[in-house]
Amino acid sequence: MAFSISPLGWLVSVKKLLLDALLPTQSKIIGGKDAEKGQYPHNVFIKTINHQDRKVRVCGGTLITDRHVLTAAHCIYEVDYIVMVFGSIYPAFTSGVAMQFAFQKDFVIHPNFVPRNLKNDIAIIKLSRPLPLTGRVNTIRLPRLGKSSPLFYEGKEGIVTGWGITSDDNRKMAGVLQQATVRIMRQYAGRTWFGFFGYELMNSQLCSQYSRYFTGTCFGDSGGPLIMRERDGRWTLVGVTSFGDKKCTGEVPSVYTNVAIFLPWIRKEAGIKLRRR
Numbered sequence: 001m002a003f004s005i006s007p008l009g010w011l012v013s014v015k016k017l018l019l020d021a022l023l024p025t026q027s028k029i030i031g032g033k034d035a036e037k038g039q040y041p042h043n044v045f046i047k048t049i050n051h052q053d054r055k056v057r058v059c060g061g062t063l064i065t066d067r068h069v070l071t072a073a074h075c076i077y078e079v080d081y082i083v084m085v086f087g088s089i090y091p092a093f094t095s096g097v098a099m100q101f102a103f104q105k106d107f108v109i110h111p112n113f114v115p116r117n118l119k120n121d122i123a124i125i126k127l128s129r130p131l132p133l134t135g136r137v138n139t140i141r142l143p144r145l146g147k148s149s150p151l152f153y154e155g156k157e158g159i160v161t162g163w164g165i166t167s168d169d170n171r172k173m174a175g176v177l178q179q180a181t182v183r184i185m186r187q188y189a190g191r192t193w194f195g196f197f198g199y200e201l202m203n204s205q206l207c208s209q210y211s212r213y214f215t216g217t218c219f220g221d222s223g224g225p226l227i228m229r230e231r232d233g234r235w236t237l238v239g240v241t242s243f244g245d246k247k248c249t250g251e252v253p254s255v256y257t258n259v260a261i262f263l264p265w266i267r268k269e270a271g272i273k274l275r276r277r
Contacts, residue, residue, distance in 0.1 A: 017182075035089050035177040040161050042140035042237070043177060044069050044205025045085040045092075046125075046223060048076060058091065058173060060162045062237055063139050065184040066130040068270040072221035072240050072257065073113040073123040080104065082125070087136035089177040096139055100127055102249050108269050110262065119202060121242040122257045124269050138236045141225065144275045148260040150187040150206055158238055160254070162221030170183045182208035182226070182254065190253060204261040206239050206252040226256045 007096065035043075044061035046069075059075035061084065068085065076082060085091070086098040093099045108124040131137055161179045185193075190207040194200070206226070226239030239256030259266075267274055 008094045008154065010209070021224040023274055030179060033179060035161060035179045036216075037089055038136050040177065040225075041087065041134075041136055041138040042225065042235075043089075043161055044071075045163060046071060047083045047087065048077065048079045049081055049083070050078065051080050058163060059222050060241065061125065062240070063131070063137070064142060064237065064266070065272055066133055066140055067127045068242060068272070069125040069127065069220075070237070070259070070266070071123055071125060072118075072121045072242055073109045074115060074118055074121055074242075074256040075223040076123055076125065077109060077113070077115055079107075084125070084127075087134070091173060091177075098131055100131075102127065110265065118198065118242050118255075120204060120257070120262075122240055122259075122262050122265075124266065140225070140235055142263060142266065142272070142274065143236055143238060145260075145263060148203075148258065148263070149240065150184075150203055150258060152260075153184045153206055153228070153238060154186045155184065156228060157181055158226050159235075160208075160221065160226050160241060162224040162241065178206070178221075185209050185253060190245065193253060201255070204258050206256045206258050208256070257271065 031253070042063045046059040046061050048057045048137055057075070059071060061069040061075075063073035063086065064070050081101060081103045084100050084102065085093055086100075088094060088097040102125050106128070108125045108126065110120045110122050112120040113122070113146060114120065133139065158181070159179055160182055161177055163174050163177055185207050187203070191201045196205075221241050222243070224241045225237050226241065227235045228238045230236050237259055239259055240259050242255045244252060244254040263274055266272060
């Protein structure tokens with residue numbers, strides 16, 4: 001008896017396979033270049049440890065106060081503890097850099113985080129002691145209140161940074177912090193692209209343009225920052241890397257949590273003073 005499948009059933013199956021390819025557990029910088037020492041003092045290297053499955057994973061984070069790190073919720077979801085390195089472009093503890101441990105009691109995962117589809121993919125790590133702020137270790141400012149619509153960022157360029165793998169051919173983690181320029185897609189274009197695969201892109205998410213010639217994120221960059229330079233010349237944290245192309249080709253949009261949407265929650269949990277419009 002011949003095997004047959006309806007056209008609709010085939011399309012649903014293909015969409016599920018493609019959507020699975022879009023939702024890796026971590027992400028990486030594709031087509032980037034090495035950062036210089038002290039260039040991004042807000043970057044935090046995070047190594048997560050889970051005793052149950054004996055897995056060690058790598059993520060990024062952003063220092064937003066001397067006692068708080070912002071990262072992706074999926075990076076620390078169901079994790080026993082983490083090791084954080086501050087003030088270094090290298091993914092390891094070296095002389096002269098700061099290191100801290102954090103445990104589940106120090107994790108504040110957004111209450112509406114959905115692990116299945118990475119909606120509201122944002123979390124705060126509370127440090128056990130304040131970090132001395134220097135030229136190598138420093139905070140980055142958050143967006144102004146009222147800048148939460150994705151329309152504010154459409155077509156603008158930003159910088160993404162991380163220690164993830166740099167191509168699908170080379171599955172090793174980058175030995176030096178990577179940086180790459182990305183451009184934010186129009187929100188309707190992102191919704192159309194992901195909608196084809198049955199994934200609903202929300203206003204709480206931003207996505208960068210894709211092309212085999214563009215840069216983007218892949219394994220190991222999750223939780224790291226998407227930053228933009230404002231008119232006054234200073235950098236602002238706009239997004240948190242959430243997910244990207246599982247095959248690391250750069251041909252799939254990278255998705256970031258829209259930080260501005262979550263400013264009231266961040267203020268509540270970190271006690272940070274927000275900038276007005």
